[in-house]
Amino acid sequence: VPVPPMSIRFDQAAGTLSPEGPTLTRRMSDLEGLFRDHEAWEKAVADGDPVVYSVISSPVPEIDRELPQSITTIQPGTTGGELWMTKGHQHPNHQGEIYLGISGRGGLLMFDGTETRWVEMTPGTIGYMPPGWAHRSVNIGDEPYSFLAVYPGGAGHDYGWVLEHGMGLRALSGADGVELVDYVEG
Ligand code: PA5
Numbered sequence: 001v002p003v004p005p006m007s008i009r010f011d012q013a014a015g016t017l018s019p020e021g022p023t024l025t026r027r028m029s030d031l032e033g034l035f036r037d038h039e040a041w042e043k044a045v046a047d048g049d050p051v052v053y054s055v056i057s058s059p060v061p062e063i064d065r066e067l068p069q070s071i072t073t074i075q076p077g078t079t080g081g082e083l084w085m086t087k088g089h090q091h092p093n094h095q096g097e098i099y100l101g102i103s104g105r106g107g108l109l110m111f112d113g114t115e116t117r118w119v120e121m122t123p124g125t126i127g128y129m130p131p132g133w134a135h136r137s138v139n140i141g142d143e144p145y146s147f148l149a150v151y152p153g154g155a156g157h158d159y160g161w162v163l164e165h166g167m168g169l170r171a172l173s174g175a176d177g178v179e180l181v182d183y184v185e186g
């Protein structure tokens with residue numbers, strides 16, 4: 001169903017969009033196989049299964065030629081020393097995407113299967129993901145990190161790609177903030 005031209009209002013205090021589309025909540029249990037320390041992940045799931053991030057969407061549908069948007073908010077936290085993050089995905093059709101930092105401090109980790117890039121995201125930063133670069137977001141601060149995503153409606157989300165190939169680097173909590181280390185399984 002196409003939508004008419006419109007404006008969409010983001011209420012940051014309430015964490016809502018109006019008009020709004022689907023909302024997604026990802027708990028720790030939804031992030032299986034992604035943290036380096038599997039035992040710490042299992043313990044966090046058993047220990048209340050916290051909400052790690054949520055995604056609110058505009059009503060623009062995810063279909064070809066449309067340009068949907070969403071706002072992701074990642075809570076601050078670590079599991080086994082690894083900073084809380086999104087699952088991360090590749091776009092099956094290798095379409096590009098942009099993010100705009102809204103609040104808090106984050107990192108945008110990108111991986112094309114060979115090379116890795118890390119972009120620090122603060123309010124006002126536009127992060128660009130070229131075609132073919134898988135992407136994951138990380139909260140590197142001590143308050144929630146929120147960003148706007150704008151992406152082609154036909155982009156899709158391939159989560160299996162990240163489970164298979166990893167993201168090149170991992171973001172750990174270090175003495176002076178974030179410490180990026182090589183991606184090591186399990
Ligand atoms: O379109 C995007 O890349 C974002 O809106 C992400 O989907 C969002 O940040 C959640 O991440 P993921 O889809 O990897 O769980």
Ligand code: NI
Pocket residue numbers: 089091097135151155
């Ligand atoms: Ni994407």
